[in-house]
Amino acid sequence: MFDDRSPIYLQIADGIKNDVLSGALKEDEQVMSTNQYAAFYRINPATAAKGFAQLVDEGVLYKKRGIGMFVSPDAREKLRAARRERFFTEVVDPMLAEAKRVGIGVDEIVRHVGGAR
Incomplete structure (x- = not known):
């Protein structure tokens, strides 16, 4: 899934953005946690968290405290x-x-x- 062309956290963010654009991830749908994502792709949880943080900053994802990350309604x-x-x-x-x-x-x-x- 990941290549050497750009940092992994950016590739994570781009992959999730592509899933939102394609409709694979819907508005208000919960996404994997950073720990689940890190375990699934065998990467450092901090790297996954950095990609998710970028998506939150861009308004693609939002956090529900104690529940997880979700796709923003207008993402x-x-x-x-x-x-x-x-x-x-x-x-x-x-x-x-x-x-x-x-x-x-x-x-x-x-x-x-x-x-x-």
């Missing part, structure tokens, strides 16, 4: 909005800049993308 929409913004910034804007450099117009891009469906 999916927050994540979708952030991913859409990142998609345009990291994918579309550079693509359009390159298209302009090589003389490809937006109309041609739209026709090409429309034909790819």
Whole structure:
């Protein structure tokens, strides 16, 4: 599950975010505890806790004292909005800049993308 490209706690956070986006984790659904997560993936509990803390800070998870961590009611929409913004910034804007450099117009891009469906 984990690779060497980024810290494990970030990979934990990204995995949970992907589960929320895909619908595998629903709003107000309880997630594994940090200790369960650490035992399941055989990682340090502090590493799991750091990933979960990041998700709490970002508003993806919330804590119920004495019960555990849950998916925030608006987590999916927050994540979708952030991913859409990142998609345009990291994918579309550079693509359009390159298209302009090589003389490809937006109309041609739209026709090409429309034909790819």
